[in-house]
Amino acid sequence: MKENNQLVVFGLNNQHYGLQIENVSEIIRIMEITRVPNTQYYCKGIINLRGAIVPVISLSLRLGLEENKLGRDSRIIVTETIKGKLGLIVDSVYSVTRYSNDEVEKSETMNGEDRFIKGILKEENDMILLLNLKEVMED
Template sequence: MAVGQEEQLVVFQLNDQQYALPINETQEIIRMAEVTRLPNTDYYIEGIINLRGNILPVISLNRRLGLPETEQSEDTRIIVVENKGNKVGMIVDSVLEVGRYTDSEVEPPNMIGDNVDFLKGVVKKGDQLWLLVNLDTVL
C-alpha cells in the first residue's frame, strides 16, 4: 500500500467484536444458505453450499477463532473469500460496513494470546478497533 493511500475493508461482527478483511480478498457477501454437513471434517467446518452451481466449503469463523458460537439470525452472512485459488465461505454474525483505512491506522498484532497468528493487525478507527483477519492462517 502506498503511504497515505486508503484501502477498503469489509467490517463484520463476531460476538461483540468487530473484525475486518481487505475488500480485495472478498469475493461477495451472501445471506445464510442451507449448509450440507460433511462427516469427519475439522471442527470449524460447517459444511458445503451450492453457490450458483459451484460447491463451496463453509467454515464457522467463530469456531475457527475459538469464540463462542452465536445463534444464527436474519443478520447472519457468509463472506465468500478467495485464498490461494480456493474459494471458501465464512459464516459471520453480521456484516456492518465497508470501511476505509490507511497504513497509519494499523497496529501490528502484538497481543498476548494463542490466536494472534489469525490476525494481521488492528485497525484503530476513532474509538473502534477492527481486528484484521489473516486469511493465510485462518483457512
C-alpha cells in the same frame, strides 16, 4: 490521506473484524449448508453457489470463540484466494471502510501469539481486528 486499502467490517461475538476487500468475492445470506462427515469441528459443510461447491466454516469456532446462534443478520462472506473459495459464517456485516497501512497497529499484548490477527485498526471509539485470511484457511 487514506490509501486505497478497503476492509469489509463484520461482527463476531460483539467485536468488529476486518477483511481486506480484495479477498471477498461476495456476501450472501445464510443458505442451506450440506454437512460433510469427518471434517474439522469448525467446518459447517458445503454450499452450492451457482454451481460452484464452496466449503463453509464457522469463523467464530475457527478463531476459538463461542459460536452465536444464526440470526437475521448472519451472513456468509465468500472469500477467494489462490487456494480457492471459502465461506465464513459471521454474525453480521457492517460496512466497507478505507484505511492506510500506517493506521494499522500491532498489539503489544498479542506478542505474535494470535496468528489469525494481522493487526488492529482504531476507528473512532472502536477497534477493528484485521483478519489474516491465509492463516484462517490453513489446517
